Amino acid sequence: MKKFLIFCVSFLLAKECSCLLDTLGSLGIGKNGTSPLEKFNPKDLAGATKDAVIGIGKQIPDSIPSPETIFSFGKNMLAGLPVEVAFDVINQACSATLSQKQVKPKYLPELASMNFQLRTCRGNFFIPMNSPVSLLTHPAFDTSKDTAILVTGWFSNVNSTMENDALETVWEAYKCRGDINFVAMDTGAYVDSLYTWSAFNTDEIGRLIAEGLVEMLKAYPKEKIHLIGHSLGAHIVGAIGRYYSDLTSELLPRITGLDPASPCFNEGENLNMLARGDAVFVDVIHSNSGVLGKKDPVGDVDFYPNGVAPLPPGCLTITCAHARAWEFFAETVYPGNGNAFLATKCNSITAYNSNKCPGKRIPMGIDCPNNAKGNFFLRTNRSRPFGLHSLKESEIVCSRCEHTTTA
Incomplete structure (x- = not known):
């Protein structure tokens, strides 16, 4: 050849x-x-x-493209791109509807019906969101540790029983890590209804949670907080960051967006979406670009594993692709796996594959440096472990459970 x-x-x-x-x-x-x-x-x-x-x-x-690259291109041409076009039409229709203010959610969020869910290796504990100080005083909460707060997406909340659900997968990684308080946001039914209603609720949910965080962070350093959101949850954590800044004139340190939802969220339109400036540092992982997830960069740093394509290697459906973002992130949380996904600043996956992006590689995921800027590209495996530099499962050593409370 x-x-x-x-x-x-x-x-x-x-x-x-x-x-x-x-x-x-x-x-x-x-x-x-x-x-x-x-x-x-x-x-x-x-x-x-x-x-x-x-x-x-x-x-x-x-x-010369590798056989895998040729297959990936063909797969996205046959399956991914037609779906992308269809969702673009849906997105435009949603935008038109929202611009006419024809959509009103069936369930308006109420703080009293939402909870923090503190997860430990001894159990899960619900703390009312309208009593945030109770989270800090809970015997299972360690104030000396940093805190990761996760908000999941549409039809994927704390009561979800879906196999390999985002919450369960990310929690398992943090449980193994053992050095961080892990808190999930129980948003009730407010992102569990009709998609347009759920999308409409993201801003109000973010406002309510931000009010709770203001009270909580009077007794806990904000520098210890890391907000993480998947899909609609990414826009919720963006709203949390914006409203927290409005209320305190300060920024939370970090927000991580995992394939932020695309339908109905467009810059300059009615629904506010996750954006750089919502925290001191905003990092984003895109895995289903242009369909369920945003294609355009929205953070300080945006990672595009396998390029700006709807379907990554190993996925033949958009739901599989949309889930890859939290699967990738969770993999980096495991001890010793911070450098599992090394990415290079680049203009495209084609340039990356041709070794035309000689810049320094940085880790995607939990150990992403907070001074990173721009768009970064990388390759992943088709199945677990997804990171090209991930440890084997047998090589990961989890921490011992330190919690003794049964409250």
Whole structure:
């Protein structure tokens, strides 16, 4: 294949050079004449052509797509892109409806019906969100540790029994890590109804939670808080950050968005979405770009595993692709796995695959540096472990359970 491509390129270049020389000759260029280009030397062109052919020959191995790349492209052309087009139509229809203020949620959020769910290796404990200080005084909450707060997406709340649900998967990783308080937001039925109602509720839920955090963070350093949201949950944590800033004139330290929901959320329209500026540092992982998840960059740093495509390797459905974001993040939480996904700042996955992005690699996920800026690309495996640099399951050592309370 390489020799064939070099031959084709050489033939085409030689033909173009021959035609150019004939043309130059007919104009008297390169001969003893009065042309301003009389210093032109055809041998120089021949030498440059030779150098170009050699350079192209060296570049061709990087330019030939691998069988996996060809399969991924074909899969996205046949399955992913038609779905992307369909969801773009849905998104436009949703935007038009919202702009006319025709959508009103059936259930308006009430703080009294929402809870913090503190998870420990000894059990799960519900603390009313309208009594946030009770979370800090709970015997299972360790005020010396940092706190990760997770908000999941549509039809995926704390009562979900779905296998491999986002909450369960992320919690298992934090439980193994053992050095962080893990809190899930129980948003009740407010993101469990008709999608447009749920989307409409994200801003109000964020406002209510932010009010609770203001009280909680009077007795707990805000620098210890890390907000994480998947899908609709990503927009909820964005709203939390914005309202917290409005209420305190301060920013929370970090928000991580896991494939922020795309339908109905567009910049400059009625529904506010997660955006850079909602926290000191906003990092985003995209896994179902242009369908269920946002395609455009929205954070300080945006990661595009396997490129800006609807379906990553190993997925044939959009729900599988949408879930990859939290699966990727959870994998990085396990002890020793912070560098499981190393990404490079780049313009596209094609440039990344061709080794045309020589910048420093940074970790995607929990250990992402908070000074990272721009769009980063990387490759992943088709199945667990997804990270190219992940530890094997047998190599991961989980911490011992330190909680003794049975409250």
